[in-house]
Amino acid sequence: MIRVVMPQLGETVAEGTLTQWYKSVGEAVSKGDALFEVASDKVDTEIPAPATGTLHAIYVVAGTTVDVGTLLAEILGADESPDDAPPPPLAPAGAPAPVPSTPDGPDAGADARLSPVVRRLLAEHGLRAEDVTGTGPRGRLTRDDVVAAARSRDSRGARAPAGAASPVVRRLLAEHGLRAQDVTGTGPRGQVTRRDVERAVAASPRGEDEVIAFTRLRALTAEHMVRSKATSAHTLMVRQVDYEPVEAVRRRLGDAFRAAHGFSLTYLPFNAAAALAALREFPHLNASVGDQALIVHGDLNLGIAVDRDGDGLVVPVVHQADRLDLVSLARRIRELAEAARARRLSVDDAAGGTFTITNPGPYGTLMTGAVINQPQVAILATDGVRRTPVVVESATGEAIAIHSVGLAALTFDHRVIDGAYAARFLRRFEEVLATRDWATELGDLSRAAPSR
DSSP: OEEEEOOOOSTTOOEEEEEEESSOTTOEEOTTSEEEEEEOSSOEEEEEOSSSEEEEEEOSOTTEEEETTOEEEEEEETTOOGGGSOOOOOOOTTOOOOOOOBTTBTTHHHHHTSOHHHHHHHHHTTOOGGGSOOOSGGGOOOHHHHHHHHHHHHHTTOOOOGGGSOHHHHHHHHHTTOOGGGSOOOSGGGOOOHHHHHHHHHHHHHTOOOOOOOOHHHHHHHHHHHHHHHHSOEEEEEEEEEOHHHHHHHHHHHHHHHHHHSSOOOSHHHHHHHHHHHHHHSGGGSEEEOSSSEEEOSSOOEEEOEEOTTSOEEOOEETTGGGSOHHHHHHHHHHHHHHHHTTOOOTGGGSOOSEEEEOOGGGTOSOOOOOOOTTBSEEEEEEEEEEEEEEEEETTEEEEEEEEEEEEEEEEETTTOOHHHHHHHHHHHHHHHHHSOHHHHTTTHHHHSOOO
8 A cells, every 4th residue: 555645845845735636536547647736836736646556545635735744645556455455544623534446446435335315415516425524424424514515615616626527518518629627617616517518609609708717827827927016116128139159059059969968959048048147247136125125146046937838837947057057057947847837846946046037039029028026136038039130340341141139138126226237237148148159068069060
């Protein structure tokens, strides 16, 4: 029997909120597969199953906040059967009754202990047996238990999980290419009813408005953005940047870099390295605002804003980023971005940032006025790079050349940063991009790649 407990989410985090189970009692699980999701105020993290076997019991229902180390579930090993399992531990006051699995399939044993009245009430209120604490003999569910659970849940404004939809509703959703989360439910606990689906289908041809409820991450992002705008005196400063020295290295070494490291050599790690170098010379931008004071941070912990497929923004952090070389910086940024999109960031991965870069450039943007990531004092947006005619100095005077050019937009808090300071930072940022020996920093690739 393998015990599954609430993991340590971060060095200073003592509790976590279990937001979603991906497996049901009695269902087979494989080691490494997503088992449940845990949320903090910064990230939602998928927690993998620690072993292969069968999910024997769940002790904490979705939406519950518990201490680190709390028993959440138990998994039967591949060579174990439910008959071999020890009796479940006594649930603490207010905790849900554990639901063990049986050889007859998911929830078969639990259903066998339910009266027809209890089963009907569970269905009407969109509840599962494991969502209700039983007060009858040996923890058996009673009618009053279900009614009390429904009232308690409704008073908290909770919504029914997508899986609570009836077979008829699921069929209608499938026929019309809809998902339960795309339809506003009016049933108990926000459950989607047949009429809700029919209304959504009818609204589509009429072009009626669609109401999309905020996800938890979108709500947190919205709150964070509004608070930032209300806190800081946002000021935007933009500088045109000539990326031709960087582009020359990317053209010459890009293929060799991909062959050696397995991913593309984008502009982002160059921008990050240049920003880190400039921040060492302009440390007041690597800071936060305290009580009538500017707190200048000794470490350069670089946040990289990541869009999670339109669901909201997360900002994983490269801690002590200035200690990494260009290749290591590129690899770490990629690892964190992939973890953010896969919901595998730890709380520590998203904590402690001192300066942030947002990079909409791959989408061809011209200029972005980003919102400061509180409590930091600045954020740098690096936008699209295009081939553009520019005036350059040559031995014979001025000439027209085609270079790769983009805009770097710094949003800073004018309460503590003046325009001249921000302007000098941007100038130094461009100078680093133009003058650093990037080919040497990429190491052996310069010798492996053919010259052009």
